[in-house]
Amino acid sequence: MDLNIKNNIMPSDYKRIRKDVEWHFLRDFEISKLLNNSDIKVSIYDNDLCVGVGRCLTDNVNLFLICDVMVMKEYQGKGIGKLIVNNLIDRIKNINSTDKYIYVMSVKGKEGFYEALGFKKDIKSGYCIHLLGDK
Numbered sequence: 001m002d003l004n005i006k007n008n009i010m011p012s013d014y015k016r017i018r019k020d021v022e023w024h025f026l027r028d029f030e031i032s033k034l035l036n037n038s039d040i041k042v043s044i045y046d047n048d049l050c051v052g053v054g055r056c057l058t059d060n061v062n063l064f065l066i067c068d069v070m071v072m073k074e075y076q077g078k079g080i081g082k083l084i085v086n087n088l089i090d091r092i093k094n095i096n097s098t099d100k101y102i103y104v105m106s107v108k109g110k111e112g113f114y115e116a117l118g119f120k121k122d123i124k125s126g127y128c129i130h131l132l133g134d135k
């Protein structure tokens with residue numbers, strides 16, 4: 001592997017990797033919109049192939065929500081997920097603020113991944129409503 005990091009995500013790569021990891025379908029305009037509205041983005045490339053992505057939503061002071069950390073199936077288990085999350089955390093650390101909370105949304109079964117990266121389950125309010133619309 002010849003890995004390199006870019007601070008952006010191409011919509012076509014996001015779409016392809018999202019399909020590869022078998023997440024819910026999103027329409028193209030929704031993908032463009034969610035990427036445009038994401039504050040911190042990262043893509044990992046193996047040569048010219050984007051093999052993993054991650055993004056973060058933030059108010060740039062207090063709250064940082066890491067989401068959509070996705071690594072292509074055939075590239076999983078090689079440290080790429082860790083590279084994505086650590087890149088996002090490093091960039092969050094560089095933001096000048098006195099009190100930061102970094103949250104992640106973990107799907108069931110992936111809690112251990114985030115725990116391996118230092119996240120602790122001490123969230124004060126961890127409830128959500130998941131709304132699915134028409135395709």
Ligand SMILES: CC(C)(COP(=O)(O)OP(=O)(O)OC[C@H]1O[C@@H](n2cnc3c(N)ncnc32)[C@H](O)[C@@H]1OP(=O)(O)O)[C@@H](O)C(=O)NCCC(=O)NCCS
Pocket residue numbers: 021068069070071072075076077078079080081082083105106107109110111112113114116117
């Ligand atoms: C979850 C995911 C991003 C992990 O990426 P990855 O590249 O396979 O993970 P890494 O190889 O970087 O693993 C980093 C560490 O997490 C651990 N880890 C990875 N997946 C784990 C899991 N499901 N349970 C427990 N530990 C896990 C690894 O053992 C490794 O530990 P180490 O640093 O002590 O060796 C990847 O499996 C994926 O894309 N899954 C589908 C999408 C998804 O569910 N994303 C999570 C969003 S909530």
